[in-house]
Amino acid sequence: MRAEKKYISAEYIGRLNKSPFFIVVDYQGLRVGPMTELRKRLRGAGAEVHIVKNSIFRIAAKEAGVAELGGPLAGQTAVVTGTKDAAAAAKVIKTFVAEFEKPKLKFGFLGSQRMEAAELNQLADLPSIDVLRSKLMGLLNTPATNLARIINTPATQLAQVIKAKAEKA
Numbered sequence: 001m002r003a004e005k006k007y008i009s010a011e012y013i014g015r016l017n018k019s020p021f022f023i024v025v026d027y028q029g030l031r032v033g034p035m036t037e038l039r040k041r042l043r044g045a046g047a048e049v050h051i052v053k054n055s056i057f058r059i060a061a062k063e064a065g066v067a068e069l070g071g072p073l074a075g076q077t078a079v080v081t082g083t084k085d086a087a088a089a090a091k092v093i094k095t096f097v098a099e100f101e102k103p104k105l106k107f108g109f110l111g112s113q114r115m116e117a118a119e120l121n122q123l124a125d126l127p128s129i130d131v132l133r134s135k136l137m138g139l140l141n142t143p144a145t146n147l148a149r150i151i152n153t154p155a156t157q158l159a160q161v162i163k164a165k166a167e168k169a
Contacts, residue, residue, distance in 0.1 A: 005056055012052060012060035012079075019081035023089060023108035023120060027051065028076040030102045038096050038103075047082030047089035066109060078103065086110050090124035 016022060027035065035049075042049055054073035061069055082089050086108075093105065105117035115123065127135075 008053075009056050009060045009063070012050075012057055013064045015050070015079075015081045016060060016064035016066070018083060021082065021086035021089070021108060021110045023080040023086075023093065024073070024106040025049075025078050025080065025093065025103035026075045026106055027078045027103040030100070034096075034100050034102070038092075041092045041096060042080060042082070042089060045082065045088040045092045046084030047080055047092070049078050049080045051076070051078045053077075066112070069107075077106070080108075085129045087123050087126045088128055090120050091128075094121055094124040 030038075039049055054077050057077065057079065058069060058073055080089055080093065090108075093103070097103065097105070105120050107117065108115045108120050110123070126132075
């Protein structure tokens with residue numbers, strides 16, 4: 001492998017090792033303007049998209065610990081990686097595809113598990129991690145709030161009875 005290809009491969013390996021997920025898309029037919037818009041939207045979700053050469057990406061994925069990409073890479077390929085929420089990146093791509101009809105999802109990996117395009121679309125439909133955290137906190141907080149209300153009720157009722165007696169007298 002030539003020195004330039006080794007450098008590019010090392011760059012891909014670094015991105016794949018830093019990211020808990022990656023999504024492979026076919027960007028054929030996507031012009032510069034929409035691609036720039038996709039990059040901007042993904043940046044807001046804590047992700048980025050890079051155009052890759054299939055042969056070099058296959059080598060980089062193998063060296064990064066991805067067991068097998070599960071089929072040949074063909075066509076014009078771009079890879080979305082990020083350090084934050086995979087669902088947020090998938091949601092951005094799904095919304096973008098609905099608007100521009102490109103890029104086409106091929107597959108992705110979440111950790112070491114391969115996900116097909118349909119599974120990535122389901123991932124995109126999930127609420128963000130922040131929404132899930134707030135729902136969980138609400139569920140954890142509800143029993144404590146109810147317990148405090150129940151414990152406080154007899155004292156409140158007693159205070160109201162005493163107040164009513166004092167107002168009568």
